[in-house]
Amino acid sequence: MxxxxxxxxxxxxxxxxxxxxxxxxxxxxxxxxxxxxxxxxxxxxxxxxxxxxxxxxxxxxxxxxxxxxxxxxxxxxxxxxxxxxETDNTQIINEIVNLRLEKANILGYKSHAAYVLDDNMAKTPEAVDELLMQVWEPALAKAKEEAAEYQKMIDAEGGNFKLEPCDWRYYSETLRKQKYDLDDDVIRPYFSLDNVREGMFMVANKLYGIEFRENKNIPVYHPDAVAYEVVENNNVIAILYMDFFPRESKRSGAWMTNFREQSYTKDGKKIIPLVSLVLNFTKPSGDKPSLLNFDETSTLFHEFGHSLHSILSDCRYESLSGTNVSRDFVELPSQVMEQWAGYPEVMKMYAKHYKTGEVIPDSLINKIEAASTYGQGFINTELIAASLLDMAYANISEPTEIKYPDFEDAEMQKIGLIPEIISRYRSTYFQHVFSGGYSAGYYGYTWAAVLDNDAFEAFKENGVFDKKTADAFRYNVLQNGNTEDAMVLYKRFRGQEPSIEPLLKNRGLK
Ligand SMILES: [Zn+2]
Structure with a gap:
């Protein structure tokens, strides 16, 4: 090899x-x-x-x-x-899986998962399994209900075929429109990129007292990129770059990255972080600004949450600061920010019609809320199927000839995945796990969702802009990077271990 x-x-x-x-x-x-x-x-x-x-x-x-x-x-x-x-990845997967095992063995671990998780909040493959299965079972049950509903629609229109993965989104969307009448084209005008951006700045300001000031004198790497100074008490504590639109040569998707991490010099001088947010939203055209749907709005808040983890970092060493935390903890600051994006009281503060300035009506907020639990069977099933697939590869403890798609198919059968749904990523394009550093870590999205729902519960109990709760979150969680065990930090903020109940409830799985 x-x-x-x-x-x-x-x-x-x-x-x-x-x-x-x-x-x-x-x-x-x-x-x-x-x-x-x-x-x-x-x-x-x-x-x-x-x-x-x-x-x-x-x-x-x-x-x-x-x-x-x-x-x-x-x-x-x-x-x-x-x-x-030319782009056949089947053999590369086999090589990666076996090389990872070899590396884990050399380091004294029985599997790649045991090696990776030792350093994570979850600690063991068993803890990961336990968590995933708690969500998997209600999610799969819900997905089966959803499948039955779509099959009924197919039958009613005389379709004479069995629902397949290529049909799922079509019938799901058709039913969503019927049930919730939530039309993207009605939603988008309330979520212009400018309003959403100002909304997230406002949330950060209310929670943490920081301000964002555009500074055109800061050099940028492309004319589309914009740079902001992040200011607290008249001090610049970070630079935030944002790059919103697709272009040739730019990777798709959304992510946050650091050009420089926060740290302190030997003589105690603070080095401020240089943070970059990259997105791929629809470009403005003519007199129409860039208009986001609610998913994209949540994505922007999500990536901004990662940025805040970096911006508010206060650690001595670069390697331990900001987002340099374990994979199953790193999505807490990002996912919790999405909660503000969707909270009715907050939405009314930023979601205003780009032409008339009209605040988003309650009826639309209610629809967005109702729609947020729609289709959760599918969403959780494909996500957790992918997480379990990742773990299946990572738990291999003997050299194994991995054949595609046999290994994947067997694993999916084992957990009872229905044929109408496939893993969110199939093995040959599961970049996160085979090239992206999320190996034995894809479960982290669900783990972090338990954390973010539980964390936001604290804000709901005390008020979503409650300064004391925000301070507790900032000073116990956000500023400490990886300088202490994640569970210790979390408990210091919340006063107890996270509960899975708020997640199940918010996703309509309970
Ligand atoms: Zn993220």
């Missing part, structure tokens, strides 16, 4: 080209315009509609396109990517 090869190759160049717009019934005008624009980028597809397996193109397509054959084509391209040809 050779080292050096062991990261997954990515492929994103698949294109679904559609000539006949009649086949795109159900797609929104915005989708069609974007697909046509993409088509016009190349001579071969000029005047045609092009969809890709990038999420911003694929997700709405699978949700809206009525043509099942087209959905199936795009879905198949997505779910089988990197299984053959």
């Amino acid at each position: 050779k080292f050096g090869n062991n990261v997954l190759k990515a492929t994103n160049d698949y294109k679904l080209v559609v000539d006949d717009v009649a086949r795109l019934e159900g797609c929104t005008e915005g989708q069609l315009a974007a697909a046509l624009e993409l088509g016009n980028e190349s001579d071969e597809t000029k005047g045609k509609y092009v969809f890709t397996i990038h999420l911003p193109s694929m997700e709405p397509f699978l949700m809206n396109c009525k043509d099942r054959e087209l959905r199936k084509e795009l879905w198949t391209a997505y779910s089988t990517r990197c299984t053959s040809g």
